[in-house]
Amino acid sequence: MKNLSISSHSSFLLRYFGMSVFAALLFCAKPVYAENEQLTKLMLTNNCLACHQIDKRKYGPQFYEVAEKYQGDSSALEKLAAKIKVGGTGVWGEDIMPPQPHVSDANAKIMAELIMALKPAK
Numbered sequence: 001m002k003n004l005s006i007s008s009h010s011s012f013l014l015r016y017f018g019m020s021v022f023a024a025l026l027f028c029a030k031p032v033y034a035e036n037e038q039l040t041k042l043m044l045t046n047n048c049l050a051c052h053q054i055d056k057r058k059y060g061p062q063f064y065e066v067a068e069k070y071q072g073d074s075s076a077l078e079k080l081a082a083k084i085k086v087g088g089t090g091v092w093g094e095d096i097m098p099p100q101p102h103v104s105d106a107n108a109k110i111m112a113e114l115i116m117a118l119k120p121a122k
């Protein structure tokens with residue numbers, strides 16, 4: 001009986017400690033916009049992270065730059081959603097974005113919208 005109460009007490013402490021570490025991490029992290037979080041998840045599940053990051057240039061352009069480039073272009077959403085699926089080259093240099101046929105039309109559209117909605121954290 002004594003042992004039992006000790007172990008349940010320490011597991012409570014562990015859980016409590018774990019939660020406060022988690023909370024501390026949340027507070028230290030830079031504020032992440034909700035749309036960035038959704039975009040990052042989609043980039044992960046659709047395999048875009050291999051070549052793109054939101055805020056750093058990788059093999060492909062960073063998405064902040066993409067958002068900036070097409071500000072005020074009313075056809076950008078459609079263009080980007082199409083390009084996400086078929087790929088292409090020549091806009092950002094010589095590098096080629098291969099077609100991404102695994103991306104659904106719906107996800108291509110959502111990602112184009114989320115990319116266009118990005119605002120650099122200043």
Ligand code: HEC
Binds near residue numbers: 093100115
């Ligand atoms: C193999 C590397 C690679 C992968 C994987 C990749 N991209 Fe790209 N992406 C590129 C390159 C390179 C460019 C620049 C193409 C150009 O200059 O026209 C680019 C350009 C873009 C652009 C800008 C298009 C334009 O015309 O301005 C968007 C938006 C984009 N990618 C989204 C995505 C998304 C979303 C995914 C995941 C489904 C993805 N990419 C996967 C390499 C990649």
